[in-house]
Amino acid sequence: MITEARVLQAEFSPKELEHREQEVDVLSNALDPIMAGHPAETTLIFGPSGAGKTCIARFTVGRLQEAVEEINQQYVNCWEDYTRFRVLYRILEGIGRAADVHRQSTPRDELLERLRQYDGPQYVVILDEVDQLEDRRVLYDLYRIRNISMVLITNREAELFAQMDERLTSRFRSAVRIQFERYTLDELVSILSARARWGLTAGAVERRHLALIADAAAGDARVAIGILRNAAHRASRRGVDEISMDIVHKSIPDGKDEVRQKTIEQFTDHQRILYGVLTEAGEIRPGDLYDRYCERVDNPKTRRTIRNYLSKMDHYKLVVSDGNGRNRTYRPR
DNA sequence: GTTCCACCGGAAACGGGGGAAC
DNA sequence: GTTCCCCCGTTTCCGGTGGAAC
Numbered sequence: 001m002i003t004e005a006r007v008l009q010a011e012f013s014p015k016e017l018e019h020r021e022q023e024v025d026v027l028s029n030a031l032d033p034i035m036a037g038h039p040a041e042t043t044l045i046f047g048p049s050g051a052g053k054t055c056i057a058r059f060t061v062g063r064l065q066e067a068v069e070e071i072n073q074q075y076v077n078c079w080e081d082y083t084r085f086r087v088l089y090r091i092l093e094g095i096g097r098a099a100d101v102h103r104q105s106t107p108r109d110e111l112l113e114r115l116r117q118y119d120g121p122q123y124v125v126i127l128d129e130v131d132q133l134e135d136r137r138v139l140y141d142l143y144r145i146r147n148i149s150m151v152l153i154t155n156r157e158a159e160l161f162a163q164m165d166e167r168l169t170s171r172f173r174s175a176v177r178i179q180f181e182r183y184t185l186d187e188l189v190s191i192l193s194a195r196a197r198w199g200l201t202a203g204a205v206e207r208r209h210l211a212l213i214a215d216a217a218a219g220d221a222r223v224a225i226g227i228l229r230n231a232a233h234r235a236s237r238r239g240v241d242e243i244s245m246d247i248v249h250k251s252i253p254d255g256k257d258e259v260r261q262k263t264i265e266q267f268t269d270h271q272r273i274l275y276g277v278l279t280e281a282g283e284i285r286p287g288d289l290y291d292r293y294c295e296r297v298d299n300p301k302t303r304r305t306i307r308n309y310l311s312k313m314d315h316y317k318l319v320v321s322d323g324n325g326r327n328r329t330y331r332p333r
Numbered sequence: 334g335t336t337c338c339a340c341c342g343g344a345a346a347c348g349g350g351g352g353a354a355c
Numbered sequence: 356g357t358t359c360c361c362c363c364g365t366t367t368c369c370g371g372t373g374g375a376a377c
Contacts, residue, residue, distance in 0.1 A: 085362065286340060302366055307341065325373040326339045 001236045001243075007199035008229040010222040013059055018194065019187045020056050023178050027060045030176040031149070034122045035068055040149035044172060046157040047180025050220030053153050056180075057126050061151065070121040079129040084138045088112060091125055091142070115145050128153045131160040132315075140168050182219030189214045191221055192228055200232055205243040212245070216252045227255030263316045270301055271309050275332075278319065283331040286310075 006012050017024060023045075031040040045053045061073050074094025081090050088111035092098035097114050125142065130152045133139070142148055152175070154160045161169055183191065192210040205228070213231070217224035230251040231243045238247070264272065270293075277292045278284060284292075286307075294300040301309075310330060313319040320333050 083363070301364095303340090304342085304367080305365055308365085311342080323374090324340085325375085327374060328340060 001201050001204050001241055002199060002232050003201055004199040007195050008225060008232060010225045012195075013055060013062065014194065014198075017052075017056065017059055018190055019183065020052050020180075023052075023056050023180060024060050026176065026178050027056065027151070028064070031060065031064050031124065031151075034064060034071060034124070034149065037122065039122060039147060040124065042143070042149070042172065042175040043151045043178065044157075044160075044175040045151065045153045045178045045180065046160075047155060048182050048219070049155050050217070050222040050224075051180040051182055052221060053155070053180050054126075054128055055221075057128075057151050057153055061124050061126060064124070068122075072121060072123040073126070074123070075126045075128065077128045078132045082132050082134050084135045085111065087127070087133065087138050088115065091115060091123075091148075094125070095120060095123060112141055115142075115148070118145065118147060120147065123148045124151065125149070126151045126153065130154050131156045136160075136164050136168060139164075140171070143171055183221055184219070185211065185214050188217060188219070188221060188224050192224055195225060195228060201241060204232070204235070204241065209243055209245060209248050212248050213252070213255075216256070222259070223256060226258050227251050230254045230258070260316075260318060263318065270297060271313075273297055274306060274309055275313065275318065278330060279332045281331075283322075283329050285329050289330060 002008065007014070027043060027045070030043045034040050045057060047053055058075060065071055065073055072095050074091055076087055076090045078087065081087050089098050089101055092101065092111060092114055095118060097118075101111060125148055127133075127139075127150060130139070131154045139150070139152075142150060152160075152172070161172070164172070189207065189210045192213060193207065196205050196210065209231075210228070213224055213227045216227060227248075231247050234247050234251055235241070235243045240247075264275065267275065273296050274289070274293050277289060277296065281289070281292070290303055290306055293306065310319060310321075314321065317333055319330055322329050322331070
């Protein structure tokens with residue numbers, strides 16, 4: 001049934017993009033000065049997850065690179081590379097200047113200095129999940145480096161600006177802003193049907209089944225593609241050549257749960273135990289949560305560290321908090 | 334209105350780990 | 356082997372917040 005597995009991955013970047021022509025145009029215009037050898041305007045892309053922000057940024061920059069051979073580009077996920085060091089390292093990596101950088105022995109400012117000395121072709125850096133940066137001042141540093149253009153992506157615009165000082169805010173308030181909305185049901189169906197066309201045998205899935213998947217994904221393309229992938233795998237395992245309504249129904253929870261499972265796999269033992277306590281309890285006050293966590297581990301982390309864990313889990317959409325002060329409770333999402 | 338209390342999250346310090354230089 | 360240096364997860368400290376109790 002599956003003829004091209006990679007197109008069923010959310011990260012797959014198709015040659016043609018649907019439903020985001022206007023956003024692509026705005027970003028292309030912002031990047032336009034690069035065609036003439038000048039830095040592009042700083043661009044800020046924001047909107048909910050699964051709305052195509054990353055996909056459109058990579059697609060547009062990729063297309064620019066095809067048009068102008070002499071440019072460099074690098075994608076940095078600030079969720080994974082959230083320290084100043086890691087961000088600068090990734091950016092140096094994009095121009096092949098990171099090979100001899102060592103985490104432990106390279107002086108603090110050596111990385112920035114190397115970037116400052118960069119005098120190669122225009123360099124476009126996509127900083128995804130930029131609100132996750134630990135130290136936003138690195139944005140100011142990058143802003144001042146010639147020949148580097150930034151495309152910033154965030155789904156929490158308010159949080160991005162909340163922790164910036166005046167100097168940074170004034171720079172980025174004037175950035176080109178592109179707002180993404182959730183995909184509509186029809187748009188998602190059309191995206192899914194393209195993926196099915198490229199990645200599955202003909203007639204493997206009916207449109208009404210895609211509509212059901214799209215409905216379950218609630219505007220999130222990543223979730224929708226995940227459900228379709230799960231359904232295709234399930235059908236293959238059953239040895240059938242068509243995705244039935246029953247398969248779709250069974251695949252929806254798995255598709256939704258996939259992201260969660262991937263996240264939990266990356267947790268440390270302490271984080272996993274904490275999450276376990278939370279899911280068992282259903283809803284629990286912070287003090288009780290901490291006590292129960294302590295009962296299950298030999299050397300418990302401090303309350304402060306647990307708060308950091310919980311805030312990470314909140315960002316991963318694994319945990320919700322309700323209420324304030326002494327009425328605060330946590331529950332699994 | 335005031336005080337108490339549980340909780341939150343920023344900032345700075347600490348310390349383990351590990352590569353480089355000697 | 357020792358020292359130096361840096362990253363980064365964690366801890367410590369502490370001011371702020373908001374609901375409950377008085």
